[in-house]
Every structure is written in structure tokens, then in C-alpha cells.
Amino acid sequence: MSHLNREILKTATKPKLVQPTFLQKVELVVSQIPAGKVMTYGQVAQCIGQGTARLVGMALSSLPKGSSVPWHRVVNTKGGISPRANPQSSLKQIQRLLDEGIQFNYNQELDLKSYRFKP
């Protein structure tokens, strides 16, 4: 077999292992959160078994605008809405959570003890 054929065979036989990106894993987990429940960034990272809370936030921020992923069900470890570049986004998140029946206390934080979703 020629050298060229060997090279061709190598690339043809060995399918590129397209492992899911971190973002895709995040989407997968977040999509499991039922309405009226929330998960923390760290919880999502731990659930994936990869990355950190910060990265989860980064991933969510990169979601396309009309994504069906319920990104609003992810909050920080205090049960609060993390500040971000676009405050509109935070407002929309609070609005959606309220719509799902989640209540916020005087600190604009929700009670994780009652709303936390544990897979």
C-alpha cells in the first residue's frame, strides 16, 4: 500500500471524535430543570463533572438570543441574579422566574432551600 493510500485510510477510518462542547453539556443539564425550580452555576458545573461555576455563566452568556434553553433557571449560590453586562437580561430573568411562581425576598434573592432542583 502506498504512503498516500495509508494517509487517506487514516483519515477515512478514524472518524473525528466530536466530543460535546462544554456549552452543549451545559445546555443539556439546564434543559432538565423544571419550571419553578432553579440550579446554581456551581451545581450545573458539578453535575457536568467539568468546568466551574464561572464557566457555566460564560457558556450561558453565549447562548443565541432565541434559545429554548431555560437559562433563567440558573442563579448564583446566594439565590440571587448575578449582575451582567446587559441589565436587561437580569430583569428578563427575574420576570420569567416570577412568572413561574418563584418568589424573591427583600434582598432580591430566592430561597434555594425550597427552589433548588436536585437531579
Place this chain on the structure above:
DNA sequence: GTTGTGACATGCA
């Protein structure tokens, strides 16, 4: 191959 960038989570004062 390197580097800069954050929707966070802790620990410590």
C-alpha cells in the same frame, strides 16, 4: 502555541 476574558464560589479579615 499563548493570552485575555468573564451570567461564579470561597475564604479570610
Place this chain on the structure above:
DNA sequence: ATGCATGCCACAA
């Protein structure tokens, strides 16, 4: 309790 410094690491440039 409450604020600040530090570690974190996938991804795009």
C-alpha cells in the same frame, strides 16, 4: 454579618 481578593478554565482571537 458583609465586602474583597483570589482561584477557576473553556473558548475565541
